[in-house]
Amino acid sequence: xxxxxxxxxxxxxxxxxxxxxxxxxxxxxxxxxxxxxxxxxxxxxxxxxxxxxxxxxxxxxxxxxxxxxxxxxxxxxxxxxxxxxxxxxxxxxxxxxxxxxxxxxxxxxxxxxxxxxxxxxxxxxxxxxxxxxxxxxxxxxxxxxxxxxxxxxxxxxxxxxxxxxxxxxxxxxxxxxxxxxxxxxxxxxxxxxxxxxxxxxxxxxxxxxxxxxxxxxxxxxxxxxxxxxxxxxxxxxxxxxxxxxxxxxxxxxxxxxxxxxxxxxxxxxxxxxxxxxxxxxxxxxxxxxxxxxxxxxxxxxxxxxxxxxxxxxxxxxxxxxxxxxxxxxxxxxxxxxxxxxxxxxxxxxxxxxxxxxxxxxxxxxxxxxxxxxxxxxxxxxxxxxxxxxxxxxxxxxxxxxxxxxxxxxxxxxxxxxxxxxxxxxxxxxxxxxxxxxxxxxxxxxxxxxxxx
Amino acid sequence: xxxxxxxxxxxxxxxxxxxxxxxxxxxxxxxxxxxxxxxxxxxxxxxxxxxxxxxxxxxxxxxxxxxxxxxxxxxxxxxxxxxxx
Numbered sequence: 001x002x003x004x005x006x007x008x009x010x011x012x013x014x015x016x017x018x019x020x021x022x023x024x025x026x027x028x029x030x031x032x033x034x035x036x037x038x039x040x041x042x043x044x045x046x047x048x049x050x051x052x053x054x055x056x057x058x059x060x061x062x063x064x065x066x067x068x069x070x071x072x073x074x075x076x077x078x079x080x081x082x083x084x085x086x087x088x089x090x091x092x093x094x095x096x097x098x099x100x101x102x103x104x105x106x107x108x109x110x111x112x113x114x115x116x117x118x119x120x121x122x123x124x125x126x127x128x129x130x131x132x133x134x135x136x137x138x139x140x141x142x143x144x145x146x147x148x149x150x151x152x153x154x155x156x157x158x159x160x161x162x163x164x165x166x167x168x169x170x171x172x173x174x175x176x177x178x179x180x181x182x183x184x185x186x187x188x189x190x191x192x193x194x195x196x197x198x199x200x201x202x203x204x205x206x207x208x209x210x211x212x213x214x215x216x217x218x219x220x221x222x223x224x225x226x227x228x229x230x231x232x233x234x235x236x237x238x239x240x241x242x243x244x245x246x247x248x249x250x251x252x253x254x255x256x257x258x259x260x261x262x263x264x265x266x267x268x269x270x271x272x273x274x275x276x277x278x279x280x281x282x283x284x285x286x287x288x289x290x291x292x293x294x295x296x297x298x299x300x301x302x303x304x305x306x307x308x309x310x311x312x313x314x315x316x317x318x319x320x321x322x323x324x325x326x327x328x329x330x331x332x333x334x335x336x337x338x339x340x341x342x343x344x345x346x347x348x349x350x351x352x353x354x355x356x357x358x359x360x361x362x363x364x365x366x367x368x369x370x371x372x373x374x375x376x377x378x379x380x381x382x383x384x385x386x387x388x389x390x391x392x393x394x395x396x397x398x399x400x401x402x403x404x405x406x407x408x409x410x411x412x413x414x415x416x417x418x419x420x421x422x423x424x425x426x427x428x429x430x431x432x433x434x435x436x437x438x439x440x441x442x443x444x445x446x447x448x449x450x451x452x
Numbered sequence: 453x454x455x456x457x458x459x460x461x462x463x464x465x466x467x468x469x470x471x472x473x474x475x476x477x478x479x480x481x482x483x484x485x486x487x488x489x490x491x492x493x494x495x496x497x498x499x500x501x502x503x504x505x506x507x508x509x510x511x512x513x514x515x516x517x518x519x520x521x522x523x524x525x526x527x528x529x530x531x532x533x534x535x536x537x
Contacts, residue, residue, distance in 0.1 A: 007482050
């Protein structure tokens with residue numbers, strides 16, 4: 001007779017009280033496979049922890065977003081936000097789907113060029129563009145989104161020096177009812193600075209103003225904010241046409257759409273509160289269509305959404321290192337991925353699941369990462385199944401920002417694999433090694449040796 | 453020898469009631485089994501043998517989880533004082 005599976009023995013205090021009418025089922029369904037590929041086998045083959053990205057989910061999400069906008073507006077263009085995830089394999093899926101590149105630094109700009117994106121289809125955002133970056137962007141006919149007056153004057157100087165007509169857009173910040181107002185990027189709408197900047201560009205006679213851009217914030221749950229933003233940009237476009245007879249080529253609504261992750265402290269899960277692409281699309285396109293812009297001059301609608309396009313496609317799988325009790329009797333579970341890999345755990349209550357089948361038993365647990373640092377808390381408290389050392393877990397919706405903001409801190413960054421449309425894994429970023437780190441270092445001669 | 457306090461009632465389904473404090477607790481299957489074996493008067497070796505026969509577990513892992521579990525019972529005041537095994 002085969003033996004039974006052993007589960008850690010536990011005892012839990014029953015806290016009698018009024019049951020919440022919003023009670024969420026406590027049972028966490030295990031996730032054993034991603035796109036038909038066994039997580040346990042992936043961990044055996046590629047090591048633990050492991051980032052897993054799903055090509056199927058990326059393409060499906062992109063097509064859903066594109067359909068939401070293109071079914072409501074005649075001319076829609078997505079531009080992949082490199083900073084959200086600039087692993088080349090990820091970028092290239094979006095480029096294959098038709099997205100341009102949206103970059104915010106010289107490094108990202110070169111990355112897009114090396115991926116084969118034509119210069120004229122790269123949107124160059126951000127407050128930090130060096131003179132060298134600007135020169136390259138101008139000679140490539142890239143779309144330069146101007147962030148501040150110092151940059152505007154640099155571009156005017158360069159246009160004369162290079163005898164070129166840079167293609168520019170003005171970045172506009174505004175009050176859309178979201179607080180705090182993101183007013184550090186671009187020129188303000190309400191105080192008239194954005195209109196001043198537009199006039200300055202037009203007066204230069206050496207720049208081609210082809211667009212207006214805004215990015216109202218990040219993880220925005222209110223679609224109304226986008227309707228207001230679209231209306232304000234449209235009013236600038238109308239003023240521009242009235243004064244200069246210039247019809248803009250595009251209006252870029254930026255990104256910031258919420259993903260289905262749950263913000264820390266949120267009462268309802270993100271799966272219930274995040275608006276759909278259709279909701280965002282309805283708000284933005286109706287804001288533009290109902291504006292005073294002449295129907296035959298409707299500009300192209302550019303979208304730079306990053307988080308909502310990639311978050312769902314990313315998983316972080318790994319192994320339980322240990323379980324222990326804290327001084328107050330609560331359980332602590334230590335897993336092999338911490339805030340070094342999962343930067344987003346600072347603001348999300350990530351959805352963490354067991355990989356293997358578990359019983360209905362759960363206990364109040366704090367999930368710690370492996371770092372020797374007190375801040376390394378992946379989940380402050382959650383009702384979690386009784387995982388043991390060596391059991392596996394998988395964290396959902398980690399595709400956005402983690403592969404760009406992860407830290408080389410205390411340990412190496414692990415392998416990243418992508419599951420293709422058939423669920424077959426491909427290594428797309430190799431695990432770092434001591435050589436990777438040491439290859440960047442130099443030791444002065446007098447510090448090369450020591451006697452202990 | 454470990455001894456569960458006299459004022460503790462334990463049901464067959466793993467529900468635990470402390471008549472002295474009014475606190476109640478729940479045990480999972482393995483937890484209930486250990487508590488019942490302790491009540492029967494089995495020492496650690498006796499409990500271990502039952503588990504090795506019945507479950508897919510090695511002695512080292514079992515010891516680790518057993519000691520942790522017993523410490524929790526103590527923390528919850530369910531075990532007689534000085535009940536060292």
